[in-house]
Amino acid sequence: MPEILRREALYWKHAWRAAPGRLVVAWTLVLGIAASTFASIHATARLVGALERGAPAAELHRWLLLAVLAFALTPVLSALLQWAGASHQAAMTTDQLHRLGALADAPHGIAHLEDSERAGALTADLRSQFGLTATQMSWISLGIRAQGIAALAVLVQWSPWAALALLAGQLLLGQLFTRYVQIVQADLIEAESTERRHAGYLHGLLLDRSAGKEVRLFGLTDHLLAGHARIWRDAQQGVESRRNAAMWPALLGSLVTLATIGGTVAWVARQAWVGAADAQTVMAIIMALVGIVSLGPLGDLSAASARARLYAGRLEELETTAGEAAPRAARRPAAGAAAVHLDRVSFTYPGASAPTLRELSLEIPAGQSLAIVGVNGVGKSTLLKLLTGLHRPDAGTVRIDETDPGTDDAARQRVAVIFQDFARYHLSLRENVLLGAPTAREAGGEQADAAVGRALEAAASTALLDRIGSPDTPLDPGYEGGTDLSGGQWQRVALARALAAVEEGAGVLVLDEPTAALDVRVEAELFEQLLRAAGHLTTILVSHRLSSVRRAERIVVLGPEGIVEDGSHDELLAAGGEYARMFTLQASRFAGGAPASEETPDAH
Numbered sequence: 001m002p003e004i005l006r007r008e009a010l011y012w013k014h015a016w017r018a019a020p021g022r023l024v025v026a027w028t029l030v031l032g033i034a035a036s037t038f039a040s041i042h043a044t045a046r047l048v049g050a051l052e053r054g055a056p057a058a059e060l061h062r063w064l065l066l067a068v069l070a071f072a073l074t075p076v077l078s079a080l081l082q083w084a085g086a087s088h089q090a091a092m093t094t095d096q097l098h099r100l101g102a103l104a105d106a107p108h109g110i111a112h113l114e115d116s117e118r119a120g121a122l123t124a125d126l127r128s129q130f131g132l133t134a135t136q137m138s139w140i141s142l143g144i145r146a147q148g149i150a151a152l153a154v155l156v157q158w159s160p161w162a163a164l165a166l167l168a169g170q171l172l173l174g175q176l177f178t179r180y181v182q183i184v185q186a187d188l189i190e191a192e193s194t195e196r197r198h199a200g201y202l203h204g205l206l207l208d209r210s211a212g213k214e215v216r217l218f219g220l221t222d223h224l225l226a227g228h229a230r231i232w233r234d235a236q237q238g239v240e241s242r243r244n245a246a247m248w249p250a251l252l253g254s255l256v257t258l259a260t261i262g263g264t265v266a267w268v269a270r271q272a273w274v275g276a277a278d279a280q281t282v283m284a285i286i287m288a289l290v291g292i293v294s295l296g297p298l299g300d301l302s303a304a305s306a307r308a309r310l311y312a313g314r315l316e317e318l319e320t321t322a323g324e325a326a327p328r329a330a331r332r333p334a335a336g337a338a339a340v341h342l343d344r345v346s347f348t349y350p351g352a353s354a355p356t357l358r359e360l361s362l363e364i365p366a367g368q369s370l371a372i373v374g375v376n377g378v379g380k381s382t383l384l385k386l387l388t389g390l391h392r393p394d395a396g397t398v399r400i401d402e403t404d405p406g407t408d409d410a411a412r413q414r415v416a417v418i419f420q421d422f423a424r425y426h427l428s429l430r431e432n433v434l435l436g437a438p439t440a441r442e443a444g445g446e447q448a449d450a451a452v453g454r455a456l457e458a459a460a461s462t463a464l465l466d467r468i469g470s471p472d473t474p475l476d477p478g479y480e481g482g483t484d485l486s487g488g489q490w491q492r493v494a495l496a497r498a499l500a501a502v503e504e505g506a507g508v509l510v511l512d513e514p515t516a517a518l519d520v521r522v523e524a525e526l527f528e529q530l531l532r533a534a535g536h537l538t539t540i541l542v543s544h545r546l547s548s549v550r551r552a553e554r555i556v557v558l559g560p561e562g563i564v565e566d567g568s569h570d571e572l573l574a575a576g577g578e579y580a581r582m583f584t585l586q587a588s589r590f591a592g593g594a595p596a597s598e599e600t601p602d603a604h
């Protein structure tokens with residue numbers, strides 16, 4: 001099937017799927033517009049014919065009434081089509097946003113978000129949402145086209161050949177114009193290349209609150225603007241020539257169309273001159289010629305129609321290449337601690353030359369508290385991403401109890417995590433905590449309040465609530481009545497969110513540097529409290545602070561080749577290996593009064 005027809009078919013498939021009833025109503029109105037336009041031209045021509053013939057008054061009145069009614073009906077039906085189009089648009093938008101949302105979630109994990117091509121296509125479509133008004137505009141354009149088709153039907157009666165020539169001219173011009181518009185759109189809007197995203201990122205930094213401090217202190221504004229301009233210019237290379245290449249055929253096409261209309265007018269004038277066409281025919285043809293222009297390019301409306309079809313095609317393409325999202329599992333009540341099992345797991349980041357993890361095996365019995373230590377970049381956070389199913393191993397297996405968190409949503413729900421780069425949601429404190437507890441969130445009211453209270457208490461964050469006054473205070477000074485938190489306070493909010501998830505059934509609590517932003521004096525106390533709160537669970541702690549790590553029942557030291565030491569704090573100290581060396585170094589620094597921030601085993 002030719003590309004243009006395939007796109008058209010796809011668009012109508014999506015349109016039907018979103019709201020079949022509204023689609024039928026809108027099509028009925030389009031047909032009504034065609035019929036009323038036909039009737040208005042026909043009745044006007046017949047009225048002129050009747051006048052020329054000196055027909056009886058009754059016949060004159062009949063044609064006059066029909067012409068007036070038909071003329072009045074067309075704009076009414078067009079207005080109704082606008083309304084029906086807006087209603088169909090709303091359904092299309094909802095459907096398309098849901099599908100895009102599902103795409104962002106599929107396949108499970110984050111690998112596709114780190115793939116520059118796919119992430120580019122997704123962010124372009126999610127951000128620009130360029131299909132959002134296109135459907136309504138498409139309907140309006142169809143209403144206008146319907147008037148063109150009615151005019152064509154009038155012309156066919158007079159001369160099928162002239163009608164065919166005019167139709168071909170308008171279609172050709174419409175097609176050439178659409179091609180031109182598509183190229184402009186693809187260049188300006190839809191082509192979210194890596195360079196364009198990079199340029200947008202640099203520009204966005206100027207207004208980004210977290211980067212804003214450094215941007216101003218380092219005086220980066222001019223540098224960022226210049227970088228944005230340079231990358232944008234490079235990314236836009238070839239745009240001009242592509243556009244010109246498509247514009248010339250469109251201009252030529254308009255000359256052809258002009259010639260067909262001019263030729264038809266000249267022919268009709270000649271026919272009238274030699275007495276071969278009466279006033280009625282001339283009237284009908286002139287009105288039809290005016291109407292037939294609606295079959296050509298319609299400016300923004302044509303652009304919007306092309307856009308709607310392009311969007312439908314893009315969405316379908318993304319869907320066919322996305323892979324399956326793991327189906328969401330029903331929430332389950334707390335089921336106690338879960339065991340974690342990694343068997344000969346290897347993993348290489350896409351594009352990396354060497355694996356980050358090689359044949360790593362680790363068995364964590366249910367209920368054990370385990371700490372993982374190792375130098376920067378050895379793969380601790382990567383191990384956690386595999387363990388939570390966010391990345392899939394290249395080889396080997398990961399199991400939470402007996403199931404794979406990479407494919408099984410229920411297994412994923414058994415793990416609650418605070419990542420090193422945890423999210424700071426610019427929502428209220430209550431929402432920040434309840435994001436980890438869907439059951440309480442959906443229940444709302446007292447159940448949600450109680451869940452928030454318990455989570456904040458378990459994360460030793462009740463003082464935070466006293467500070468901000470209300471759990472509904474937005475944690476963003478950009479909102480009315482909003483506030484910001486310190487790094488350590490944000491970390492406690494993330495802890496509370498993970499502990500809320502624990503209360504709803506997570507059996508493994510994973511903490512990636514959970515106390516890095518906390519004061520050393522409160523850190524030990526908080527960690528003790530955390531272990532107590534999660535005492536019945538399996539806990540996995542990644543930390544550089546060995547004063548926290550030592551509280552875990554078991555400690556593994558990760559090296560570039562895998563696990564190099566495995567045992568309790570006392571066992572590892574007695575063994576006198578890497579852990580003992582790091583611990584002694586930190587302890588001596590601490591005793592010597594070194595600042596807490598220097599307490600890292602990898603500071604060597």
Ligand SMILES: Nc1ncnc2c1ncn2[C@@H]1O[C@H](COP(=O)(O)OP(=O)(O)OP(=O)(O)O)[C@@H](O)[C@H]1O
Nearest residue numbers: 114349350352356375376377378379380381382383
């Ligand atoms: N998305 C990614 N794509 C490619 N390489 C990555 C990605 N994330 C991490 N890496 C690389 O993988 C290696 C392991 O990173 P990881 O974050 O797991 O280390 P880590 O042990 O947690 O380090 P740290 O103690 O500094 O937090 C590093 O060399 C890092 O550069």
